[in-house]
Amino acid sequence: MNVSIVAAGTLCGRISPVGMGSAEDRALLEQLRDRTDASLIGAGTLRAENPEMRGSGGCLSEKRLRAVICGSGVLSAAGKRIFVVGPPPLVFTGHGRVASLTDSLGGVAEVCGIDDGGHGLSVAAAIAELARRGARSVLIEGGGGLNHAALAEGVVDEVYFTVTPFLSGDRRAVPLADGPGPLGDPFLPLNLLSCRQSASGELFLHYQVAGRVHDV
Numbered sequence: 608m609n610v611s612i613v614a615a616g617t618l619c620g621r622i623s624p625v626g627m628g629s630a631e632d633r634a635l636l637e638q639l640r641d642r643t644d645a646s647l648i649g650a651g652t653l654r655a656e657n658p659e660m661r662g663s664g665g666c667l668s669e670k671r672l673r674a675v676i677c678g679s680g681v682l683s684a685a686g687k688r689i690f691v692v693g694p695p696p697l698v699f700t701g702h703g704r705v706a707s708l709t710d711s712l713g714g715v716a717e718v719c720g721i722d723d724g725g726h727g728l729s730v731a732a733a734i735a736e737l738a739r740r741g742a743r744s745v746l747i748e749g750g751g752g753l754n755h756a757a758l759a760e761g762v763v764d765e766v767y768f769t770v771t772p773f774l775s776g777d778r779r780a781v782p783l784a785d786g787p788g789p790l791g792d793p794f795l796p797l798n799l800l801s802c803r804q805s806a807s808g809e810l811f812l813h814y815q816v817a818g819r820v821h822d823v
């Protein structure tokens with residue numbers, strides 16, 4: 608299993624509000640979806656945005672898995688295109704919330720119970736369930752809370768981060784990884800795999816989480 612995080616952010620590391628990436632950044636995201644078997648997003652991202660997780664050329668493969676992780680068990684499908692276009696997504700929640708979330712989503716998603724990870728649901732358990740369903744690679748598409756949890760659990764192999772030519776400076780804007788404490792002592796070390804500068808003013812960074820085997 609190979610697990611990657613992908614995000615675009617400001618020079619100060621803020622990933623919200625979305626929309627700061629160029630068409631070239633969008634194309635990279637779509638190519639990463641083409642190359643991976645599943646996407647996983649946090650419930651916060653679904654509440655804030657309207658993601659469909661399409662690949663290149665607007666493709667929504669019947670085989671590709673799209674999943675949401677929702678700790679509270681409170682999620683509305685109203686107006687969210689992911690529940691209307693393409694195969695029904697998988698929604699992970701705690702075992703005790705499966706019945707109520709299945710009811711409130713009204714059959715537009717498959718709700719799957721997973722274990723508590725201590726500070727939230729276990730991202731590793733969600734990844735394991737995606738693997739059980741055939742995924743050999745998972746693209747974590749944020750937001751900051753899910754990214755932090757996945758990195759803290761040590762399940763992430765690689766990080767794709769597009770530095771866009773913007774500064775935010777807003778402490779309320781979500782950072783790339785947003786959690787209760789530092790990911791390392793105090794930093795989580797990364798190895799740079801590639802860095803590409805674009806005429807758009809963006810830097811396309813690709814890192815490996817130190818100590819993880821790069822097997823893409």
Ligand SMILES: NC(=O)c1ccc[n+]([C@@H]2O[C@H](COP(=O)([O-])OP(=O)(O)OC[C@H]3O[C@@H](n4cnc5c(N)ncnc54)[C@H](OP(=O)(O)O)[C@@H]3O)[C@@H](O)[C@H]2O)c1
Pocket residue numbers: 613614615616621622623624625626648649650651652653655656676677678679680681724726727728729730748749750751752753754756781785
């Ligand atoms: N620029 C980019 O590339 C990019 C990409 C994606 C998202 N974003 C932005 O990121 C923002 C959302 O980020 P966010 O941090 O608020 O939300 P998030 O990471 O998308 O979702 C967090 C939610 O995921 C659920 N969750 C389940 N298990 C968890 C665990 N172990 N740890 C943490 N969360 C867990 C919880 O749902 P419950 O609330 O149900 O408990 C939690 O509140 C949005 O503004 C979005 O636009 C930007």
